[in-house]
Amino acid sequence: MQTIGVLTSGGDAPGMNAAIRAVVRAGIYNNLKVMGIERGYAGLINGEIKEMDLSSVGDIIHKGGTILKTARCEEFKTDTGRNKALNVLNVFGIDGLVVIGGDGSFNGAQKLSHLGIKTIGIPGTIDNDLAYTDYTIGFDTAVNTVLDAIGKIRDTSTSHERISIIEVMGRHCGDIALYAGLAGGAESVLLPEEAFEIDDICKKLIQGKARGKLHHIIMLAEGTGNAFELQKEILEKTGIDARVTVLGYIQRGGTPTAFDRILASKMGAKAVELLLKGKSSRVVGIKNNQLMDMDIYEALSQNREFDKEMYTLTKILSI
Structure with a gap:
């Protein structure tokens, strides 16, 4: 050699x-x-x-x-x-x-x-x-990038008492959403590996608002579904207008x-x-x-x- x-x-x-x-x-x-x-x-x-x-x-x-x-x-x-x-x-x-x-x-x-x-x-x-x-x-850098974004989004979500859907990368593997969701205290984590019921998400949103919760973070891996379709379903079922943030290629870059x-x-x-x-x-x-x-x-x-x-x-x- x-x-x-x-x-x-x-x-x-x-x-x-x-x-x-x-x-x-x-x-x-x-x-x-x-x-x-x-x-x-x-x-x-x-x-x-x-x-x-x-x-x-x-x-x-x-x-x-x-x-x-x-x-x-x-x-x-x-x-x-x-x-x-x-x-x-x-x-x-x-x-x-x-x-x-x-x-x-x-x-x-x-x-x-x-x-x-x-x-x-x-x-x-x-x-x-x-x-x-x-x-x-x-992977570790991507998770920390998402975690930083969660913190910033939570600040504005709390100020406006909003629901935020954060879509991250992960077509077949939801590890970014899973790790960042756990570390960032997300209220809902939706992954391609696990099926979820939209009614369960809506119930959690309604119960959270009823007890005075100021924000709700939903972490969505891209392989689970479309964030804007989820936003539409939530609005139809609860009347709550969630805001969507798609982090995209920001997850690939950075120190x-x-x-x-x-x-x-x-x-x-x-x-x-x-x-x-x-x-x-x-x-x-x-x-x-x-x-x-x-x-x-x-x-x-x-x-x-x-x-x-x-x-x-x-x-x-x-x-």
């Missing part, structure tokens, strides 16, 4: 830069040449590759987004596209590749490993939707938390260590506060376990 590459793919996540920094510096520390691949698999196919040195990753650990930029690439999903990528890797003499991203990025890394390139995946996605690891890079910086740094260094040991088609993760790695296929085959205990706690504490 003489030359390794690193790329970020799919949606960006706070902490990706910390992971890139760790890969580059751990690689150089171990006498490897490190190549940065811009715009994910699309950039790999197009040969958008540059050598990185210590200065390339200076002053980036605190920055959100990814200095290598990211993209989604339909061409890479084809045999022709992957063969182009393989040719480019061979031209640049890249023996091993670190891929930072989510499940789609990992699938791509697995395909490249089948073509003979040693690949290691690092989980970078704010959704925390990879079952094999307790936390993904960017990564200490947790995400440390997690990303550990995972980046671990990825380089695995490549030096000749490992391939592996992903790095964290379980029970311990860094670990496993086969990509095995990792992607795992079914995610929903934290029902935490969900129940949000209901207990919101009465």
